[in-house]
Amino acid sequence: MSDPRSYPDRPFLAVSAAIFRDGKVLIVQRARSPGRGIYTLPGGGVELGETLEQAAVREVLEETGLTIAPVALAGHRDVVIRDPGGRVARHFVVICFAARWVAGEPAPNDELSEARWRDPAEIAGLKTTEGLAEIVAAAVNLLASHS
Structure with a gap:
């Protein structure tokens, strides 16, 4: 079965x-391609009928x-x-939340080769998804204003 997210006809x-x-902040390292070895935030796709917030809670838990x-x-x-020919191989629009930890301990699994709590200043030294440091900085400010 082919992955519908590969060579899509619309963004996901x-x-x-x-x-x-x-x-x-919890920073994870992807264990699978296409983002294998890249540090990022946990998350994933929104399912039909879910709000963005529900999807964030579910994806992080999973x-x-x-x-x-x-x-x-x-x-x-x-x-x-x-791809090398210029065709869109994948296209995602990712909505990022600032969130607080409630319970649980992260552990590597088949999707994540690493999951660690890091000081936001450490992000600069990692190979990350584009814009990760800016999203984390925005989240820091938002959480400070919502305390």
Whole structure:
């Protein structure tokens, strides 16, 4: 069965969450292609009938085992990956939330080779998805204003 997200005829909607616990943000490293080895925020696709917030809570729980409380939207990212011929191989619109940790401990799994709480300043030294540092900085500001 082919992946409908490969060479799509439309963009796919996804969510992610900048989850904070004791001043640190959860950063994960993808274990599978196309983002294998890249550091990012946990998240995934929005399912039919879900709100963005419901999708963020579900995806984070499925991917990391964490229960979170989304607080506010921290931004969005357009992820367009082209093949060597210039065709769109993947296209996602990712809505990013600022969130607080509620319960659970992250652990590597078949989707994630690493899941660690990091100081936001550490992000600069990692190979990340585009705009990750900006989303995390926006989330820090949002959470400070919602305390």
